[in-house]
Amino acid sequence: MHLPIxxxxxxxxxxxxxxxxxxxxxxxxxxxxxxxxxxPLLLPASLSPDALMAAFERLDGLLFTGxxxxxxxxxxxxxxxxxxxxxxxxxxxxxxxxxxxxxxGLPFLGICRGIQVINVALGGGLYTHxxxxxxxxxxxxxxxxxxxxxxxHPVSIEPGSRLxxxxxxxxxxxxxxxxxxxGRIAPGLAVSAHAPDGLVEAVELPGHPFGLGxxxxxxxxxxxxxxxALFKALVExxxxxxE
Ligand code: MN
Numbered sequence: 001m002h003l004p005i006x007x008x009x010x011x012x013x014x015x016x017x018x019x020x021x022x023x024x025x026x027x028x029x030x031x032x033x034x035x036x037x038x039x040p041l042l043l044p045a046s047l048s049p050d051a052l053m054a055a056f057e058r059l060d061g062l063l064f065t066g067x068x069x070x071x072x073x074x075x076x077x078x079x080x081x082x083x084x085x086x087x088x089x090x091x092x093x094x095x096x097x098x099x100x101x102x103x104x105g106l107p108f109l110g111i112c113r114g115i116q117v118i119n120v121a122l123g124g125g126l127y128t129h130x131x132x133x134x135x136x137x138x139x140x141x142x143x144x145x146x147x148x149x150x151x152x153h154p155v156s157i158e159p160g161s162r163l164x165x166x167x168x169x170x171x172x173x174x175x176x177x178x179x180x181x182x183g184r185i186a187p188g189l190a191v192s193a194h195a196p197d198g199l200v201e202a203v204e205l206p207g208h209p210f211g212l213g214x215x216x217x218x219x220x221x222x223x224x225x226x227x228x229a230l231f232k233a234l235v236e237x238x239x240x241x242x243e
Contacts, residue, residue, distance in 0.1 A: 004060035004238035006038040009094050009114070010045060011067045012087050028148075029065050029111070032219040036231035038238060043097075045090040052093050056100055061107040061210075061238030064094055064114030066217060069180055072128050075120045080128040082179055095121040102188075107210035107237035109230070112178055115203060115213030122205075124186030129179055130199065138197045141179040148220040152176040155201045155216070161192035162204050163212060166233045167226040174201070174216035181215060210237035 008030065010023040023044035033040040040063070043055060068085020072078065074095070094114075098121035101108045110118045116126055127133040130140055142152045151173035157164045164170055182200040185191060193202035193214070205211030210233070218227035 002239055003037065003039050004235055005041050005058065006033050006061040006063055006234065006238060007043045007055065007059040007097070008033065008040045008063045009065050009090070009097070010042050011065070011090065012045065025065050026219075028217075028219040029063060032222055032228075032231045033063060033235070035222070036228065036235040038231075038235040043093070045087065045093040047093060049092075049096060052096060053100065056097060056106070059106065061234055062097060062101055062109070063234070064098070064108065064110035064117050064213070066112035066114065066177070068113070069128070070113070070116055070120055070126065072126075075125040077126055077128045077183075078133070080132065082129045091117075098122065102205060102208065102211060105209045107234055107240075108212070109210075109234045110213035111219065112215060112217055115215050116180060116182065118205075118211070118213045119182050119186050119189065119203065122186035122188055124182065124189065125184035127181045127183045130181045131179075133183075134181070134197065134199060136197050137199065138195065140176045140181065140195070140199065142175065143177040146177075148175060148177060148217060149223070150175055153195050155193045155195055157202070158190075158192045161190070161202075162210075163192040163202050163214075166229050168229065169226065172224075172226060175220055176215075177217055178215060209240065210234065 013022045030040040094117045189203045201215040221227035
């Protein structure tokens with residue numbers, strides 16, 4: 001069986017002992033992809049636009065990982081004092097990858113920051129701090145200081161969506177480690193899950209072979225079969241490139 005190569009986006013981490021900064025992705029993502037039968041391949045955000053597209057051509061699928069916030073100026077978002085961790089190179093490279101994957105039909109999954117990047121890249125906007133901008137919002141920022149696998153709120157899945165088919169149900173408890181969330185939904189995206197306060201927790205790209213984003217962290221819920229199925233679905237869609 002062909003082992004699909006899944007490009008994994010990375011975060012910039014300070015180097016120590018005089019070393020340069022590092023580009024890294026948490027093992028939780030890499031293990032979830034590997035356990036689903038894919039080969040995770042790290043994509044440094046420092047690549048030039050041409051080099052990034054050369055890498056893209058060799059991928060079978062893409063995983064957009066969690067991380068710091070997207071620069072609000074990229075979606076006309078209101079500035080907020082809690083916005084943190086902006087990485088201009090990462091914003092630029094991930095937005096280019098989303099747009100290219102949407103155009104070409106390359107399978108992709110976005111997690112947390114990843115669903116936000118998908119929405120921004122395709123023309124949507126974000127709440128730059130949910131609790132100050134969404135009336136009636138529940139707590140979604142169970143970080144830091146909480147276990148990453150803490151089940152913090154339910155999500156209701158849109159019946160008939162691709163996500164409902166993958167997870168095999170319409171209501172699940174999920175973790176929640178985000179202070180931003182999807183506001184204006186990009187044209188072309190369909191909402192496939194909500195939190196009880198109405199916040200969008202999943203989107204998908206109808207008509208695309210596999211374009212999906214979730215606001216929770218399934219890589220930390222691998223004890224739950226439906227969340228493993230999400231990674232399996234990405235890998236299976238990525239294998240279809242070769243059928
Ligand atoms: Mn949440």
